[in-house]
Amino acid sequence: MSTETLTIARALNLGLRKAMEDDAKVVLMGEDIGRLGGVFRITDGLQKDFGEARVVDTPLAEAGIVGTAVGLAMRGYRPVCEIQFDGFVFPACNQIVTQVARMHARSKGRLPMPIVIRIPFGGGIGAVEHHSESPEAYFAHTAGLKVVAVSNPADAYWGIQQAIASPDPIVFLEPKRRYWEKADVDLDAIPGPLFASRVVRGGDDVTVLAYGPMVKTALQAAEAAAGEGRSLEVFDLRSVSPLDLDPVMASVRRTGRCVVVHEAPTSLGLGAEIAARITESCFHSLEAPVLRVGGYDTPYPPSRLEEEYLPDLDRVLDAVDRAMEF
Amino acid sequence: MTASPRTTEVVDPVPGAAAPHLPPASGQCTVQLLTPEGDRVEHPEYSLDIDADELRGLYRDMALVRRWDAEATALQRQGELGIWASLLGQEAAQVGAGRALAESDTAFPTYREHGVAWTRGVDPLHVMSLYRGVDNGGWDPVATRFSPYTIVIGAQCLHATGYAMGVQRDGAEQAVLAFLGDGATSQGEVNEAMIWAASFSAPVVFFCQNNQYAISVPLERQSRVPLYQRAAGFGFPGVRVDGNDVLAVLAVTRAALQAAREGQGPTFIEAFTYRMGAHTTSDDPTRYRLASELEEWKLRDPIARLKAHLSRGGLADAGFFDAVEAEADELAARIRSGTVGMPDPAPTEMFDHVHAEQTPYLAAQREDFVAYSASFGEGVER
Numbered sequence A: 001m002s003t004e005t006l007t008i009a010r011a012l013n014l015g016l017r018k019a020m021e022d023d024a025k026v027v028l029m030g031e032d033i034g035r036l037g038g039v040f041r042i043t044d045g046l047q048k049d050f051g052e053a054r055v056v057d058t059p060l061a062e063a064g065i066v067g068t069a070v071g072l073a074m075r076g077y078r079p080v081c082e083i084q085f086d087g088f089v090f091p092a093c094n095q096i097v098t099q100v101a102r103m104h105a106r107s108k109g110r111l112p113m114p115i116v117i118r119i120p121f122g123g124g125i126g127a128v129e130h131h132s133e134s135p136e137a138y139f140a141h142t143a144g145l146k147v148v149a150v151s152n153p154a155d156a157y158w159g160i161q162q163a164i165a166s167p168d169p170i171v172f173l174e175p176k177r178r179y180w181e182k183a184d185v186d187l188d189a190i191p192g193p194l195f196a197s198r199v200v201r202g203g204d205d206v207t208v209l210a211y212g213p214m215v216k217t218a219l220q221a222a223e224a225a226a227g228e229g230r231s232l233e234v235f236d237l238r239s240v241s242p243l244d245l246d247p248v249m250a251s252v253r254r255t256g257r258c259v260v261v262h263e264a265p266t267s268l269g270l271g272a273e274i275a276a277r278i279t280e281s282c283f284h285s286l287e288a289p290v291l292r293v294g295g296y297d298t299p300y301p302p303s304r305l306e307e308e309y310l311p312d313l314d315r316v317l318d319a320v321d322r323a324m325e326f
Numbered sequence B: 001m002t003a004s005p006r007t008t009e010v011v012d013p014v015p016g017a018a019a020p021h022l023p024p025a026s027g028q029c030t031v032q033l034l035t036p037e038g039d040r041v042e043h044p045e046y047s048l049d050i051d052a053d054e055l056r057g058l059y060r061d062m063a064l065v066r067r068w069d070a071e072a073t074a075l076q077r078q079g080e081l082g083i084w085a086s087l088l089g090q091e092a093a094q095v096g097a098g099r100a101l102a103e104s105d106t107a108f109p110t111y112r113e114h115g116v117a118w119t120r121g122v123d124p125l126h127v128m129s130l131y132r133g134v135d136n137g138g139w140d141p142v143a144t145r146f147s148p149y150t151i152v153i154g155a156q157c158l159h160a161t162g163y164a165m166g167v168q169r170d171g172a173e174q175a176v177l178a179f180l181g182d183g184a185t186s187q188g189e190v191n192e193a194m195i196w197a198a199s200f201s202a203p204v205v206f207f208c209q210n211n212q213y214a215i216s217v218p219l220e221r222q223s224r225v226p227l228y229q230r231a232a233g234f235g236f237p238g239v240r241v242d243g244n245d246v247l248a249v250l251a252v253t254r255a256a257l258q259a260a261r262e263g264q265g266p267t268f269i270e271a272f273t274y275r276m277g278a279h280t281t282s283d284d285p286t287r288y289r290l291a292s293e294l295e296e297w298k299l300r301d302p303i304a305r306l307k308a309h310l311s312r313g314g315l316a317d318a319g320f321f322d323a324v325e326a327e328a329d330e331l332a333a334r335i336r337s338g339t340v341g342m343p344d345p346a347p348t349e350m351f352d353h354v355h356a357e358q359t360p361y362l363a364a365q366r367e368d369f370v371a372y373s374a375s376f377g378e379g380v381e382r
Helices: A008-022 A046-050 A062-074 A090-100 A136-140 A153-165 A214-227 A246-255 A270-285 A303-309 A313-325 B052-077 B091-100 B114-119 B124-132 B155-170 B188-199 B227-234 B246-261 B291-298 B302-312 B318-340 B347-351 B360-374
Strands: A003-007 A026-030 A055-057 A078-082 A116-121 A146-149 A170-175 A182-186 A198-201 A206-210 A232-236 A239-241 A258-265 A291-295 B106-108 B176-181 B204-210 B238-242 B267-272
Touching (some): A003 A008, A003 A153, A008 A153, A062 A090, A062 B155, A090 B155, A090 B188, A116 A153, A136 A146, A136 A258, A153 A170, A153 A182, A198 A214, A206 A246, A206 A313, A214 A232, A214 A258, A214 A313, A258 A270, A291 A313, B052 B091, B052 B246, B052 B318, B091 B114, B091 B176, B091 B204, B091 B246, B091 B302, B106 B155, B124 B318, B155 B188, B155 B204, B188 B204, B188 B227, B227 B238, B238 B246, B246 B267, B246 B302
Parallel strands (some): A026 A055, A078 A116, A258 A291, B106 B176, B176 B204, B238 B267
Antiparallel strands (some): A198 A232
């Protein structure tokens, strides 16, 4: 058995390498991903080993990256697009929403779009504007797209390979502030399904849901709550669209309380959809309304304020308190 | 305080009224092999060796496509189509470009390329189904090498370029033909596509039908330079061809596609033409252009000029023209009966093909829909 201690960044790099070795049709495209290895070094060394035709330093135009990926997919390739930062995905949104998401349906299944759009997302790195966004709800709202968000090195390693192997287009969200956090990854493991949620800490009092960078925050909150005698059950949703809520609902029926955590603005965020679905299915089991902990409905603030904006351990615990006291 | 110097913006008081974009019937910069009067002329760079059979074939293509187009407009007026985007006047541009394609080349159309669809062997009814609202186009884009119609202006130019990058990676001797209109040249994505194509020397040809109007807005609002000159800025050749001259379009497009196949990279072709009908059946062109302009373009009709050439050269007799007309009537009848008799899709079809692997939640929505429909007593086909 081969187990390695990897950062999320390194796990992604190894996962991409493995996917490229397994399938010669995998082509990486993005800004600065070749010689530089990407601004976060996720593609470090790949152009050197796989050549410029498979690791493409593209012109600086995001619509071009995604739009040409559509054509490559039509030709039988499996493009993996890197969007350098979350805030730069918006120029590509026309191609993502009107073309990538719909081509399979438009062509009655004759033109599959096995495209992965990798986006480092979320805040907490002290960056300037447009480098800390959480755009997942836009994509989750778009029929035809699937959206996953990884939170740990093992999911990064397996998830990127599963996303590339998927016949459907996937927006693959990487928690940029957690890129350098380490964990052991069993490189020979048989990975679980990509679009499944997972319990990452068992508990009885409140069900706490998170994905991407907020999973660690939720786990920290659970640890702190345990010191106060409260037992939180923490889920890593892993897949933002489709949502795998059956296990979550089973948990909520037991705890009667649920808190959803994400960095994205609260209004019409994933938490709103999740609260609605849980209420529809678990109404008679709920002891309190499903509560949301998210970013405020403001533009992502200048970095000196981001600690006030981002959900943290205390805001999660505050919501837990409110759920318990309801 | 001194006033800073400023440039004066040139504003057309009545856009299009002066029609400054109207070209001379022929000119040094426009490739022409057949004059509006039907006379064959030579061009120093583009020659065309074509026999009488092929000439008659081009005539037949254009005549049939025009008949299809007329029938579709009529069907829309009668409520059988939701809308129709007419190609009237652009038959030579589309048939010439379509016939320039080799079997293994691939075309990426807008939503008006019915003439190209015809040359690719697409069943007209598979185009009619789109405009009837039955589907988004029924043809097989892989088998026909004719991509689905793209309605977002210019988006397909990036797809064509990406596809061409795939052709390069496969080491295939194939070319890709991207269709666009004059309005599309203002789109960022079209410009990105041309940057990409140039940077990677992709085997793609951009075929721009400059039909003079983006719905109502004349070319002057899109560009202050002739469109074909834009190519120079991207670093590849730009050619203006008389878009109503099917022979010139065929010759120029063939040469550009061959250059692409040989690894010489992209070409931009501006097919200078005119949309003789409305933008779509929802449009009223009398609000933005003069009748005299249309009359002037009627003198350059693409089909009439080839007919004149065939007749005067003794390349086709009355029997041929009668036969084409009879075939056109048959085609129109088939299109009419096929369109009118086209069944609505099963309501559950909207759930199909959203994903290659359907999600449980969408499957549940579909089941709910079926149960809800069944609650009215009739049920729907599952």
